[in-house]
Amino acid sequence: MLNLRKLFPLSDPSKKASALNEKAGISAPEIISEAAAGQIKQSRRKLPTTTELLDGIRSANITALSRAITLVESTNVSHQSQATELINACLPYANKSVRIGITGVPGVGKSTFIEAFGKYLTGLGKKVAVLAVDPSSTISHGSILGDKTRMEELVKDPNAYIRPSASGATLGGVARKTRETITLCEAAGFDTILIETVGVGQSETAVHSMVDFFLLLKISGAGDELQGIKRGIMEMADAIVINKADGDNIRKAKLAKTEFNKALHLFPAKKSGWTPTASTCSAMTKDGIAEIWHNIEAFLELTQNNGYFKEKRIEQNQFWMMETINDQLKQHFLNHPQIQRLLEQEKNAVQNQTISPFAAAQKLLDFYFKSE
Numbered sequence: 001m002l003n004l005r006k007l008f009p010l011s012d013p014s015k016k017a018s019a020l021n022e023k024a025g026i027s028a029p030e031i032i033s034e035a036a037a038g039q040i041k042q043s044r045r046k047l048p049t050t051t052e053l054l055d056g057i058r059s060a061n062i063t064a065l066s067r068a069i070t071l072v073e074s075t076n077v078s079h080q081s082q083a084t085e086l087i088n089a090c091l092p093y094a095n096k097s098v099r100i101g102i103t104g105v106p107g108v109g110k111s112t113f114i115e116a117f118g119k120y121l122t123g124l125g126k127k128v129a130v131l132a133v134d135p136s137s138t139i140s141h142g143s144i145l146g147d148k149t150r151m152e153e154l155v156k157d158p159n160a161y162i163r164p165s166a167s168g169a170t171l172g173g174v175a176r177k178t179r180e181t182i183t184l185c186e187a188a189g190f191d192t193i194l195i196e197t198v199g200v201g202q203s204e205t206a207v208h209s210m211v212d213f214f215l216l217l218k219i220s221g222a223g224d225e226l227q228g229i230k231r232g233i234m235e236m237a238d239a240i241v242i243n244k245a246d247g248d249n250i251r252k253a254k255l256a257k258t259e260f261n262k263a264l265h266l267f268p269a270k271k272s273g274w275t276p277t278a279s280t281c282s283a284m285t286k287d288g289i290a291e292i293w294h295n296i297e298a299f300l301e302l303t304q305n306n307g308y309f310k311e312k313r314i315e316q317n318q319f320w321m322m323e324t325i326n327d328q329l330k331q332h333f334l335n336h337p338q339i340q341r342l343l344e345q346e347k348n349a350v351q352n353q354t355i356s357p358f359a360a361a362q363k364l365l366d367f368y369f370k371s372e
């Protein structure tokens with residue numbers, strides 16, 4: 001018979017062992033004293049002034065940056081006006097970064113890629129901020145992006161800052177907050193901003209309108225790579241990267257690359273003068289990561305020399321101005337109590353075909369303009 005005791009000796013053979021014995025737990029040390037906890041609570045309650053926040057941001061204080069972003073994301077009216085003030089104060093220090101958008105369907109490896117790419121960039125001495133625009137967070141009020149579990153190394157990196165997606169009622173609202181967060185991160189000295197978004201809904205368009213370079217991540221599929229890919233996204237992309245080009249996948253990924261390069265040739269020339277290309281990489285083995293950055297550097301050199309870089313940023317700023325106006329006008333209209341009532345009434349009328357949709361809209365708008 002086997003002597004189990006001999007095979008698995010117990011640490012204290014003098015004690016009678018049973019699998020049911022429970023070790024006495026170690027009592028949890030008191031991490032913070034009550035007084036300290038009180039102080040923390042007190043300082044949390046006290047909102048820092050705009051100047052305090054600006055000073056904090058300018059000295060690259062991450063706590064100040066996070067609090068400023070929370071302020072930007074707040075729906076509280078007084079927070080919003082302070083946020084506007086703060087963003088204006090940050091503007092002179094902003095704008096000096098490269099903003100890169102990263103999109104792709106769930107599972108393509110965006111978070112893993114950002115971990116590898118972000119580490120590569122901090123290795124070059126860059127300061128990297130990772131933000132996200134996540135349309136699903138507008139529904140679930142919780143972010144699936146900015147996935148910190150896939151960014152274990154980057155999370156620990158003192159030269160990286162990862163902020164999960166804001167939540168909100170509309171994609172436009174969420175995207176605007178991310179756009180404003182870019183300004184805060186830039187003022188805090190982050191020189192490379194990575195913005196992740198999932199390839200659903202209109203989120204790519206929103207991210208495209210706040211970045212300098214737009215990268216589309218793909219994986220090699222069953223052969224017909226172009227199937228199911230939205231033309232609009234191909235047109236937006238400044239580079240297509242086939243991820244997971246490792247192990248048995250390398251050959252398929254290279255075939256996909258060739259197919260995408262052929263397809264990219266068919267698109268009309270870009271205003272930027274840049275010719276997008278497809279390449280392969282592995283976020284896991286890090287093959288091809290450096291080449292992606294070299295490609296972005298070439299893009300920056302080209303567009304900074306031909307003026308496109310600056311021109312596009314001006315266009316984007318004007319776009320966000322108009323977006324904000326559109327958003328607020330619409331919200332104001334929809335929040336109007338009498339409009340809410342009339343809207344239901346006219347919707348029914350449209351359903352019953354007693355009024356044309358255009359006449360119904362006109363009726364509502366006329367009422368709204370008169371009541372203002």
Ligand SMILES: Nc1nc2c(ncn2[C@@H]2O[C@H](COP(=O)(O)OP(=O)(O)O)[C@@H](O)[C@H]2O)c(=O)[nH]1
Binds near residue numbers: 106108113246281
């Ligand atoms: N083999 C391989 N797997 C990868 C690579 N990049 C990501 N993955 C895996 O793909 C899955 C989805 O990755 P994730 O980064 O969460 O994708 P996301 O949904 O686009 O953010 C995870 O299981 C990753 O480990 C890669 O380059 N090679």
Ligand SMILES: [Mg+2]
Binds near residue numbers: 110145147
């Ligand atoms: Mg992810």
